[in-house]
Amino acid sequence: MGSAWVYDDLPRRRNKNAVHHARGVISAVAMLSESLRLQRPDRGMVPAAWDRTDIVAFTNRMGHLTATGNLSAKRRLAFTRFVRRVLLRFRTLGLTGPGQLLEGMPVDFAIWPEDMPDEPEDTEAGRDLPDEVMRQLCASLDDLEAMSTRETRVATELLIDTGRRPDEIYTLALDCLQQDPDGSPVLVYDNHKAYRLGRRLPIGKETAATLRRQQQRVRDRYPTTDPARLKLLPRTKINPEGTHGLRDISTLHRAWVDWLPEFLIPVVVIEEGTQVTRLVPFDKKRIFPYAYRHCYAQRHADAGVAVDVLKELMDHRLITTTQGYYCVGAERRREAVDRVTALQFDRHGQRVWRTAKNLLDSEHVRRAIGEVATPYGVCREPSNVAAGGHACPLRFRCLGCEHFNTDVSYLPDLQAHLADLLRSRERLMSAFEADDWARAQAMPTEEEIRRLRRLIERVQTDLDDLTPEDRAQIEQAVTLVRRSRTVMLGMPRVGQPLPDVRPPRIQP
Template identity: 85%
Template sequence: MTAAPLAAVRPKAAAPLGDERLEEILRALDPGFLRLLDWNWGRRVITFPREHPVIGLPDCPVPSCPLAITVATRPMCSGCTERWCATGLPLEEFLLIPKAISKGIGQIPCAVDRCERPQTRVAARLCDSHHLQRTHKLGRLPLEEFLAHPKVVGLSGLSPCLVESCYLDRVGRQYPYCKAHIQRLRTAREKPGFEEEAWRLTEKAICTTREVSLRGLPDQLVAEVLYGLWSRVANGFKTRPECLRPLYDRLRTHRIRTLEEVTDPTALGGSREQVMMLRACQLALRRLNATPETERVKDVWDMSVFGHTGVIPFTSLVQEPLREAMKVWVYDDLPRRRNKNAVHHARAVISAVALLSESLWLQRPDRGMVPAAWGRGDIVAFSNRMGHLMATGKLSAARRLAFTRFVRRVLLRFRTLGLAAPGALLEGMAVDFAIWPEDMPDEPEDTEAGRDLPEAVMRELCAHLDRLEEMSNVETRVATELLIDTGRRPDEIYTLPVDCLQQDPDGSPVLVYDNHKAYRFGRRLPIGGETAAIIRRQQQRIRERFPATETGQLKLLPRPKTNPEGTKEIKDISSAHREWVDSLPDLAVPLVTVEADAPVTQLVPFDKSRIFPYAYRHCYAQRHADAGVAPDVLKELMDHRLITTTQGYYRVGAERRREAVDRVTALQFDRHGNRVWRTALSLLDSEHVRRAIGEVATPYGVCREPSNVAAGRSRLPPAVQVPGVRALLHRRLLPPRPPGPPRRPAAQS
């Protein structure tokens, strides 16, 4: 777009700031999108194309019908659909019947060559002037003879209709309006208190099914709504003309100059869809040319500017110095967190610091506004408040510990960032305003038996997968099946490309995925044949659904909406999964109790809140651990960096603990060469623990003779001169000691 066509429609007395913002929006508009809409800055009418994956409106298939299909679920336009329902004919037969000539919408040029005036009568195909010439001056000649008559020449066009939103031409010199608005004016004049000037400013335009008029709106507002429409189409959101027209009419009626003036979109009225469109347009304009440098000074950050999703609000921090310091901390911490949980982590830390801010506000006379006044007493008050919140049930023990850790780390980071230095945000912050190790609450005992699901529950879930597909869609079912079979994190399944299935050299199927949390891509996971079959069937469905898209751009689990090309993955299945789980009948698991010294098995209801997508990852780990998979192998299967992380995903069952004891029972000897724990099968677990209390760990095992710990070490090599090793190894490592001289008897007194 060039500045030349815009200069003709720009107001003469525009504010400099408005001109600068207008030019900024115009530079951001895609010229190809404007050509797609057949946009002209003089006419100012949006024309929806016939073929486009998002905003395309195909022609009505009924012969002689000039309208378009605006509802994708209907085979024809709305008018023809109503006529078809009234006839009761089969669709194939109805589509062969031409539509009768109707008045139509819009204007058609006069049939006379080079005549710029519109037709006023569809049957006559002539403008008013030529119709009068034909009927009164040339004796009602046939139309063909009239068009060839030498006295019939083309006429210049008339001025546009005086209705501000209308782009049609007036039909005659005696009428200042188009034909349709002349009829509307006659009806409007019958209402009491009618004012023609106000009617001209607010009356709606006359548009066809593909047209949306932006006439009568200020220049900057026109540019803003065009940019908002382009952003919406680029994100794959379908937009209908019948939804845009009333929205723009309301903007025209309320005399809105820019969308920044609309603080509450619901105040304009309209449907929920129109309110959402207006808010999406405002959001797109706020993101226009936004940078991390401009975003970091705001109290609510739009994380799309930083390459993430969602927002981070700092409004919960009451004290301005603390709020500004947290902005510095988040800005410094974001680059070190490359996974999708960066925003979630930052919001959790801000919530923890918000509790500190609340504590300062409640217990300090100055409301905590002066960082130099913060001290040890404020930390004590904060710790006591955290204990109060936990005692009243507003904070769990685990969350209290996590929040205290967050605050401790943030306060330490404030100092390393230099925020407590002279002239900085937290100038004068005392050294004792910090959480010391002794201030940390105790680690809560891990009383959870495990987050995996019992076998009986898993059987019920797998038996009702068809119901999940009926309630949601096939992508939700496939995602759930892959979560169960592979144990991957939900994000790792959602983002799978369509070509995620490969084979090892031996022909075994392998799932290729990206570990977003650890920033490790192209990971390979061996899978079973049934899981591979699920993926192959889904691949076939996706290729049939999006044949025009390249395979490398397709997603295995595409989003059902705003995704015309299949290149966007599903966001989350948690809501559909929860609705499915809640709809299932009550789940029961067996529980063994003892009654009258006899075991009794009872069925107890299972808590459905424990069934969520991430629980399948724990089931995967527990399933492999119960099968005897080595911890180091399970670590690789879980794609963890540390084996301690893997150990938190499963528990060692009683059967495996008993089996481990039985295996080593025959290999246990004491220092006399006698077997120990001969009766290990009859020992209780408490006896095993009691027996382990007296053992002393040594580099070569354990020692059950505490007296050996203090034994001499002078004859041992330096590498084994440690407590307890001499008593265990002096028989094997050292030669026998030669006998010494006989001891003399003690003297008699």
């Protein structure tokens, strides 16, 4: 059965994972065949006799193999998906018709939605590395180059800076560095996992400089090879023309990490009823090439990048996948919410004091079920909350609504919105061609700008009045709250620069 599917599917795939994918599908079909052989008296040799009970037996067997540790939950899900897809394809290819290989295969011999196992928990999610570990790794990149090769060092730098999957970095073409129309550098790569080619990732100037240095090195090393065939990171052995990229740096990377001294990170512990900060060794097994992808996501989340933007940066199809890459514990989130709630303001810039203990205790619940995100605060109007933020006639004019509240965690959004309003006003007041009525409706009002400035000044003033210790705690709480904020209904802004979250290092 599997060979028929391979002959149909393989020619339509044009990437290096095609053979690996085909092998996985054949393995899944082989497990289905094995289940039929074990469960049926005819050993599964008569397709017309197959029925729904055989599918149930197959899914139960897969569940048993997972429960006994003989099959991972991730592989079980993948194999079940493969079987569902193959059975459907057999029918569209006409293989169940008269005189065909699977003549008479019943319609109910199929994987139904209720047969699919649950999505396994992503055991890699949230495995970012502490800042102290990243600083030590970046400071030791020269040692990595001395212990291995220049290509290994550059690959590690790109993994850290771009957050791409390792195989996406290993297969980069020499001309992977391009520019957007505004001159900003972008990395062009292939997402082999999702079969998405020619993806474009905005990168910083320092990362672009690293790419240019490597490009020149490769050109000097292979002067006679057509640049279109060259790889950015050519392997050093059995590669006379530079057309084969790195295979894997995991072994060299592991040797380097193990060679480095212990990574000590501060941990708060309780000793005799008192909180004490101790330096404890970090587990080096958690430092591997794919971990840099989690670090990339975490750095951007900490910098306040909206989850929908981060989804595009990570090149994920589903936003829930992106959210799994930076996890905030409920206890830490609640503590952070309680801190920022103490600096909450209404639309007039008046401080909203939470003196009642029961209100403060339930504030984290209301954030989840009793409010909806606005561009720069929250709305508590019941009908708008029930509609997920899509039932407000004053959309993007929250400063004129009594149901609007904001807090210190929205200060960057308020400042960005003010900058947008001022830019829009300048453009509309210039030689921008538009009818008077359209210009009047689009022009931000002086009252809106004045009220927004007053609100920002009020929030900033309260922050400035805090002691350095209290301010540091508030800033840490704001980082956690912004990281866990998963709804973004802000005014669309195209081409906004991303924050520079590239870890510092010593250039070679």
